[in-house]
Amino acid sequence: MSLTDDDGTAEQPPTDDDTTAAHADTGRAGLILAGGRSERFPTIDKALAPLDGKPLLRHVADALSPAVDERIINCRPDQQTAFAEAVGDDPRFAIDPVADRGPLAGLRTALAATEATYAAVLPCDMPFVPAGFIEYLFGQAQNETGAVPCVGGQQQSLPAVVHVRAATAACADARQQHDGGLAAFVSVLDPLVVPERTVTAHVEATAFSDIDTHEDLAAIRDERRRGGQ
Numbered sequence: 001m002s003l004t005d006d007d008g009t010a011e012q013p014p015t016d017d018d019t020t021a022a023h024a025d026t027g028r029a030g031l032i033l034a035g036g037r038s039e040r041f042p043t044i045d046k047a048l049a050p051l052d053g054k055p056l057l058r059h060v061a062d063a064l065s066p067a068v069d070e071r072i073i074n075c076r077p078d079q080q081t082a083f084a085e086a087v088g089d090d091p092r093f094a095i096d097p098v099a100d101r102g103p104l105a106g107l108r109t110a111l112a113a114t115e116a117t118y119a120a121v122l123p124c125d126m127p128f129v130p131a132g133f134i135e136y137l138f139g140q141a142q143n144e145t146g147a148v149p150c151v152g153g154q155q156q157s158l159p160a161v162v163h164v165r166a167a168t169a170a171c172a173d174a175r176q177q178h179d180g181g182l183a184a185f186v187s188v189l190d191p192l193v194v195p196e197r198t199v200t201a202h203v204e205a206t207a208f209s210d211i212d213t214h215e216d217l218a219a220i221r222d223e224r225r226r227g228g229q
Contacts, residue, residue, distance in 0.1 A: 001145045001190035029116035030064030030071045034124035040213045047124040055086045059127030066131040074110040108171040128207045137161040146191030149199045157182040
């Protein structure tokens with residue numbers, strides 16, 4: 001959805017009563033969703049699982065750094081110390097007031113922690129999205145409510161770049177829907193969808209692989225080892 005009228009004037013996106021403060025509409029933020037319980041990683045928090053010598057969370061944070069003015073990690077209180085050590089460079093944290101309410105609640109918490117105009121949103125288990133593609137999404141999101149890629153013939157929920165105030169309002173609306181998940185959020189937000197042919201011109205589809213299980217991580221390690229990466 002465009003934020004610009006036909007005459008080229010930028011519209012103000014809607015806000016909702018739960019927004020704690022008006023955003024200043026300056027800068028860019030990078031939001032990392034990392035508050036899940038990692039039930040399929042029983043021996044370690046998934047965000048801290050190592051790949052190529054550093055935690056998955058660090059891979060995501062490093063990819064965001066060149067494209068944003070601040071990085072904000074959404075997580076539970078008990079995760080904060082370990083995540084701060086894993087990422088370094090003094091990231092900010094948006095702590096879930098109530099744990100285990102899902103990624104939409106985590107996104108809402110993270111959005112409330114920034115005064116940026118636009119924010120890139122990534123999960124902690126998507127370590128291969130390159131900084132250059134995040135930068136590209138920021139460019140595509142200008143004067144839109146956001147931008148997401150089409151991969152494998154499907155519109156993706158993440159990674160995304162979103163207009164912070166528009167996304168805050170979309171979170172509130174999506175929460176009222178039946179599933180109340182990120183797919184519902186993206187549907188309400190109605191961002192620009194980057195066509196798959198354009199996405200693949202910038203990055204390989206494997207960049208959007210997420211790591212859900214130990215088996216996923218082991219397979220990626222083996223593949224990278226065989227490829228000499």
